[in-house]
Amino acid sequence: MPVDRRRVLIAIAGLGTTQIIGWGTTFSSLTIFGTRIGGDLVLSREAVFSGITIMLLASALVATRVGRFADQKGARPVMITGSLLAAMAMIALAFTHGIVTYLIAWVLVGLAMPMMMANTALVGLVQIVGSNARQAITGLMLLSGLTGTVFLPLNALLIESIGWRNAYLAFALLHLLVCLPIHALILTRHAPEAASAKRSAPDRALDGLLPPDKRFKAFVMLTIWSCSEGLVVWGLYMQIIDVLQGMGLSAVAAVGVWAAVGPAQASARLGELILGGRYSILTTALLSAGLSCGSFLLILPFGGSIGTAAAFAICLGLGHGFYAIARNTLPLTLFGVREYGTYLGRMMLPQSIVNAISPIVFATMISRFDPASALWLASASALAGFVSVVMLVRTCRS
Numbered sequence: 001m002p003v004d005r006r007r008v009l010i011a012i013a014g015l016g017t018t019q020i021i022g023w024g025t026t027f028s029s030l031t032i033f034g035t036r037i038g039g040d041l042v043l044s045r046e047a048v049f050s051g052i053t054i055m056l057l058a059s060a061l062v063a064t065r066v067g068r069f070a071d072q073k074g075a076r077p078v079m080i081t082g083s084l085l086a087a088m089a090m091i092a093l094a095f096t097h098g099i100v101t102y103l104i105a106w107v108l109v110g111l112a113m114p115m116m117m118a119n120t121a122l123v124g125l126v127q128i129v130g131s132n133a134r135q136a137i138t139g140l141m142l143l144s145g146l147t148g149t150v151f152l153p154l155n156a157l158l159i160e161s162i163g164w165r166n167a168y169l170a171f172a173l174l175h176l177l178v179c180l181p182i183h184a185l186i187l188t189r190h191a192p193e194a195a196s197a198k199r200s201a202p203d204r205a206l207d208g209l210l211p212p213d214k215r216f217k218a219f220v221m222l223t224i225w226s227c228s229e230g231l232v233v234w235g236l237y238m239q240i241i242d243v244l245q246g247m248g249l250s251a252v253a254a255v256g257v258w259a260a261v262g263p264a265q266a267s268a269r270l271g272e273l274i275l276g277g278r279y280s281i282l283t284t285a286l287l288s289a290g291l292s293c294g295s296f297l298l299i300l301p302f303g304g305s306i307g308t309a310a311a312f313a314i315c316l317g318l319g320h321g322f323y324a325i326a327r328n329t330l331p332l333t334l335f336g337v338r339e340y341g342t343y344l345g346r347m348m349l350p351q352s353i354v355n356a357i358s359p360i361v362f363a364t365m366i367s368r369f370d371p372a373s374a375l376w377l378a379s380a381s382a383l384a385g386f387v388s389v390v391m392l393v394r395t396c397r398s
Contacts, residue, residue, distance in 0.1 A: 011128045014186045015121045016143025018179040022117040024151030025171035032155040033164040051106035053356045058110025060352035066114040067345025075124030076187035082115025083180035090172035094165045123341040124187045131337050141324045142269040208336030221392035227354040228385030235358030236378045246371025247304025257309045261317035268321025282393050285326040289389040291319030296379035
């Protein structure tokens with residue numbers, strides 16, 4: 001059946017809004033609130049930001065089951081539950097008074113994440129759009145990329161006007177009064193593809209393009225790529241200003257150069273939205289991995305001048321912009337609608353673990369060796385990702 005275009009646009013706008021709120025009130029909040037929270041609770045910087053590590057590990061523990069449940073019962077009940085749990089987590093953060101209650105609150109955030117954000121939002125979108133959801137996924141990724149643009153200035157305003165505790169209470173209201181109604185109203189009430197699972201005839205849209213004997217190898221290659229990209233993003237991105245300064249740039253120049261990453265990511269996603277239907281999603285994956293890997297060739301051999309650093313930032317930003325689309329579309333193409341959430345959840349388990357340890361690994365490299373060592377480690381990870389994508393393409397085309 002043809003999909004109502006108006007309903008698709010409403011779903012993209014609604015889920016895009018809840019994704020911005022989800023990321024902006026959790027991960028992005030510590031960017032502004034972290035120092036003040038540490039001062040008020042008498043916690044070290046490491047203790048404050050360990051909340052992100054706890055969040056990722058808790059997410060990893062439940063991601064696979066959440067994805068499987070969304071496939072079987074639909075994304076709607078999962079995302080409604082996630083909104084309620086996120087509101088509870090925000091209230092817990094608002095009333096925390098020490099390291100124990102602080103980390104318990106981040107456990108709640110981590111449990112809510114797979115339910116209300118990222119993977120389950122994509123499953124919900126696919127359950128509305130169907131298997132031909134590539135452009136819809138791109139549109140959702142484009143909107144969710146605006147999180148920093150919306151919430152960094154908003155969080156800065158909130159902490160100065162009402163304080164971080166009241167800000168988290170306001171975030172709880174956002175999850176209850178904005179996210180929960182959106183999830184309840186726009187998502188389907190059941191998993192339509194799961195309801196037809198008893199059909200005997202194979203369906204590429206429902207079952208994916210890959211035969212069973214190739215699925216495990218393809219999944220492993222896709223997961224390696226996801227982990228390699230996660231190592232770079234969660235490890236290098238969080239400490240890149242220190243790395244660029246260590247290579248000779250001033251603080252102002254480093255911030256100015258790295259500001260190019262955001263527009264580069266948005267440009268990649270906008271280009272995919274306009275032109276994506278003209279070529280295979282495997283081509284997007286190759287382009288993404290190639291740009292990420294090649295970006296390090298622009299800075300490592302030549303040092304940290306403003307020109308090379310800017311070229312590096314733009315190339316890496318373009319690569320990650322394409323990655324977000326390919327990583328979330330490939331499981332749908334290869335494994336089908338029926339098990340889309342299950343495979344996304346399986347990928348999230350190792351990726352969340354890698355993401356959780358990445359900041360510690362890169363901080364250790366920088367402190368024990370030098371800033372350039374962090375770039376060498378990231379380049380090795382990007383190369384591993386490129387090789388895995390090449391092997392994935394060969395597996396699919398054979």
